Amino acid sequence: MSSEGDLLHVVTADDISDRRRAFGKVLIWGSFGFLALVALAQSADRIGWLSLGFATWRPVLFAYVLWAVCLCWAQVVIRGEQGKRVLFVLPAALFVISMVVFPLIFGLGIAFSDWNLSSPTGRQFNGLDNVRQMWRDPFYWNALTNMVWYTAAILVEYAIAFGLALLLNAEIRARKFFRVAFLLPLMLSPVAVSWMIGKSMLEVRFGPLARLARWLGWDNPSFFGSPEIARFMVMAMDAWTFIPFMMIMILAGLQAIPKELHEASRVDGASSWRGFWEVTFPLMLPASITAILIRIIFKLKIADIIINVTSGGPGGATDSVTSFIFREYRDRSNVGYGTLLAMVYLVFIVIAITIFMKLADRWMNPRY
Amino acid sequence: MTDAQIFHDSDLDRAHKAKWFASRLAIYGVLLLWTVICLFPIYWTITTSFKMAPDVMQGNMVPFIDYTPKWLGWRSLGLSPDTISAESTVRAEFLKRFMNSTVVSLSASSLAVILGALAAYGLSRFSYRFGFMRNPDISFFFLSQLILPPVVLALPFLVLYKELALLDTRIGLILLYALTVLPIVIWIMRDQFASIPTELEEAALVDGLSIWGAFLTIILPIALPGMVASFILSLVLTWNEYFFAALLTGSNAVTLPVMVASQTGSQGISWWSMAALSFAAIVPLIVIGVVLERYIIKGMAAGAVK
Numbered sequence: 188m189s190s191e192g193d194l195l196h197v198v199t200a201d202d203i204s205d206r207r208r209a210f211g212k213v214l215i216w217g218s219f220g221f222l223a224l225v226a227l228a229q230s231a232d233r234i235g236w237l238s239l240g241f242a243t244w245r246p247v248l249f250a251y252v253l254w255a256v257c258l259c260w261a262q263v264v265i266r267g268e269q270g271k272r273v274l275f276v277l278p279a280a281l282f283v284i285s286m287v288v289f290p291l292i293f294g295l296g297i298a299f300s301d302w303n304l305s306s307p308t309g310r311q312f313n314g315l316d317n318v319r320q321m322w323r324d325p326f327y328w329n330a331l332t333n334m335v336w337y338t339a340a341i342l343v344e345y346a347i348a349f350g351l352a353l354l355l356n357a358e359i360r361a362r363k364f365f366r367v368a369f370l371l372p373l374m375l376s377p378v379a380v381s382w383m384i385g386k387s388m389l390e391v392r393f394g395p396l397a398r399l400a401r402w403l404g405w406d407n408p409s410f411f412g413s414p415e416i417a418r419f420m421v422m423a424m425d426a427w428t429f430i431p432f433m434m435i436m437i438l439a440g441l442q443a444i445p446k447e448l449h450e451a452s453r454v455d456g457a458s459s460w461r462g463f464w465e466v467t468f469p470l471m472l473p474a475s476i477t478a479i480l481i482r483i484i485f486k487l488k489i490a491d492i493i494i495n496v497t498s499g500g501p502g503g504a505t506d507s508v509t510s511f512i513f514r515e516y517r518d519r520s521n522v523g524y525g526t527l528l529a530m531v532y533l534v535f536i537v538i539a540i541t542i543f544m545k546l547a548d549r550w551m552n553p554r555y
Numbered sequence: 556m557t558d559a560q561i562f563h564d565s566d567l568d569r570a571h572k573a574k575w576f577a578s579r580l581a582i583y584g585v586l587l588l589w590t591v592i593c594l595f596p597i598y599w600t601i602t603t604s605f606k607m608a609p610d611v612m613q614g615n616m617v618p619f620i621d622y623t624p625k626w627l628g629w630r631s632l633g634l635s636p637d638t639i640s641a642e643s644t645v646r647a648e649f650l651k652r653f654m655n656s657t658v659v660s661l662s663a664s665s666l667a668v669i670l671g672a673l674a675a676y677g678l679s680r681f682s683y684r685f686g687f688m689r690n691p692d693i694s695f696f697f698l699s700q701l702i703l704p705p706v707v708l709a710l711p712f713l714v715l716y717k718e719l720a721l722l723d724t725r726i727g728l729i730l731l732y733a734l735t736v737l738p739i740v741i742w743i744m745r746d747q748f749a750s751i752p753t754e755l756e757e758a759a760l761v762d763g764l765s766i767w768g769a770f771l772t773i774i775l776p777i778a779l780p781g782m783v784a785s786f787i788l789s790l791v792l793t794w795n796e797y798f799f800a801a802l803l804t805g806s807n808a809v810t811l812p813v814m815v816a817s818q819t820g821s822q823g824i825s826w827w828s829m830a831a832l833s834f835a836a837i838v839p840l841i842v843i844g845v846v847l848e849r850y851i852i853k854g855m856a857a858g859a860v861k
Binding site for chain 1: 582583593595596597600612673677678693697700701702706708711712713714717720730731734765766791794797816826829845852
């Protein structure tokens with residue numbers, strides 16, 4: 188039995204009769220056979236061998252759901268008590284597998300084809316053409332470089348978030364008010380933010396921030412005119428929404444540090460500056476790395492603000508990969524090329540995150 | 556007798572006090588500055604929704620002093636006092652989108668919390684073996700979904716949903732949203748279940764409950780704060796989601812963010828109505844944020860401290 192490592196030791200006397208076991212097997216394979224049958228009939232209908240009048244692939248979906256339910260049920264029938272435990276994880280696992288793994292494999296198929304959804308010819312396999320096109324596409328590489336910049340901005344966000352968390356952790360009054368106020372930007376939808384800030388407050392003629400800029404001596408403020416400033420503005424808006432997120436995670440870490448450590452360092456004569464760098468900061472490393480990692484993951488999905496405020500402009504300077512693919516699809520409705528770009532992006536992300544985690548791991552547990 | 560003061564503050568102490576005072580001032584100054592940075596856009600949106608065109612041009616800020624508030628923006632949504640009783644196509648449209656957003660985010664969060672809580676409980680209590688995968692591998696499999704950027708799934712799902720006639724339906728969005736928040740739910744819930752001692756279940760099992768009975772009647776009520784936290788966090792994320800909604804919906808299942816985004820492009824920008832619309836879209840979340848702040852913080856802090 189594989190239940191050696193169980194935290195809960197339960198001894199159950201399951202005597203499952205052979206008939207019951209056979210019934211469970213029949214459940215699984217019967218429903219699977221049904222699924223295969225429906226899928227076959229549907230494919231035949233699609234190719235044109237039969238005409239059964241299926242308008243969509245929904246019957247296959249229903250057959251699949253039926254099979255999934257039977258699979259869960261059969262676990263209990265065949266394995267009794269042990270099966271009931273599998274039932275905890277199995278639904279979620281089936282859900283994720285059918286929603287992620289299957290579309291990913293399907294997506295790999297799309298990635299190497301020329302498929303314009305609006306054209307009548309449908310899907311055309313075109314080998315490595317998409318890869319070649321990607322290799323020559325300056326806008327895609329530009330978007331990737333932008334992602335590096337956007338990710339680098341996390342360091343600044345982290346510094347600000349850390350500072351705010353330190354302030355919130357200090358002895359202050361009205362802490363709850365400040366916490367709620369600082370948290371609010373996170374609750375707002377990026378689309379609303381892109382209108383509220385990007386389109387209205389940064390409006391050149393009478394947006395309040397443009398007025399402020401004029402008052403500060405910038406005669407002709409244009410926030411989305413030059414590439415650098417536009418990119419900075421996108422970063423700033425994204426930071427505005429997500430700084431609370433890092434702040435809360437760091438604050439939680441700060442509150443977990445026992446007070447005695449600070450007292451001890453003060454008794455030993457450390458100034459608060461040294462106390463921060465030599466006590467607080469090192470102790471905060473694990474929490475910081477988690478916060479930064481999660482922030483990176485969220486940052487890599489950045490799209491809403493860019494799509495709605497700059498739509499990638501000026502000249503692709505603010506494009507993120509996601510917004511670029513979004514526009515690529517919107518303009519040409521070519522699913523194949525967009526999917527390939529997304530797949531390549533996924534590969535880059537997996538490599539980068541793995542390296543980051545390895546580095547973080549080595550840095551945190553140095554081997555001398 | 557005032558001269559006969561026995562204890563005098565030495566100069567050093569006074570300097571200390573001044574320093575303390577200065578540091579207080581700096582702390583509250585920074586805090587207030589950041590509060591303004593956080594709240595001003597919200598304030599600006601609320602006030603703009605009550606402005607008329609000249610007020611916007613002149614940059615009037617404070618209602619009742621700089622300008623007299625008018626219901627202009629809300630009238631264009633059909634939500635001002637004088638139009639609320641009349642028929643209004645704009646309001647009907649807005650309410651439809653609002654309902655879509657509500658239904659989609661509530662159902663997706665519930666689905667994710669149910670699936671995620673079960674999986675997290677199983678992973679925290681029993682050891683599994685699916686092929687070569689042990690418990691840590693299964694956990695990693697679930698959590699690794701977090702790094703999957705939505706754009707990778709978007710186009711395959713577009714094609715799949717088209718074939719399955721799920722495009723532009725709420726069900727399609729619900730399934731996809733549940734998938735995107737599932738890793739977060741599992742993360743928070745795993746933390747929550749790990750903090751509950753197994754003796755509780757052992758006692759329940761000895762008393763004759765089945766394992767599912769023990770889970771449903773003993774453990775779930777204890778884990779409720781974690782479930783609420785993950786539910787709220789999922790709610791926030793799914794309510795705000797724009798990318799999938801923009802790709803996968805066209806007319807029926809359009810959610811609020813898509814509606815807001817589509818208004819910015821068309822018909823020039825009438826600031827007051829956009830402000831009213833944006834504000835109406837963020838109000839539910841502001842309320843949630845203020846009322847349930849405790850749970851949100853708990854949810855986000857779950858992963859931070861290990």
